[in-house]
Amino acid sequence: MSLGDIIMAVPIKMPRAARMELVTLGENIRVARLRRKLTAEIVAQRAGTTRQTIAKIESGNPAVKIGTYVAVLQALGLLKGWGDIDDPVGEQMALDDLPQRARLKNG
Template sequence: MATAVKTPRAARKELMTLGENIRVARLRRKLTAEIIAQRAGTTRQTVAKVEDGDPAVKIGTYAAVLQALGLLKGWGQLDDLVGDQMSLDGLPSGRG
């Protein structure tokens, strides 16, 4: 049996924002949840959970819904400013 993971508040908030943005994109395209579900290989109920930002929905389902809307490209890119700065801070200065 899988262990439930408590989703941090900040992550839940971001998922809710993502879900709302997905809903808006679907409505702008005048597509029903049923059509998106068919294109994404899931159910209308699961699309509703995605649009609600449900953290229990698999990340692959979020990706499939984004693909069905034509919004998947670039979704996985991260702007890691902290990591970039940390890697630069660890480089030798060249002065010596």
């Protein structure tokens, strides 16, 4: 057993909500692949990975590297806009930190 096998065997702890999002993402990737009538093998070749890794992605396995998810999305033509994260809470926090008014210095 290699170090990589040992690392992969260790369960990854993550919040349930995050885990469910990965499962949903995996299901959506599978649906997109099937709608395009592509086999897991073809997507794996295009993404530079293996059929087994595609199966892990489609099951929402959290041990798969994010770069591999991105490569698979690219292979399916779904990468555009994927990294856009709308953060209204963060934007509001930044606005709240702005000074309420500017003062002119007399001098």
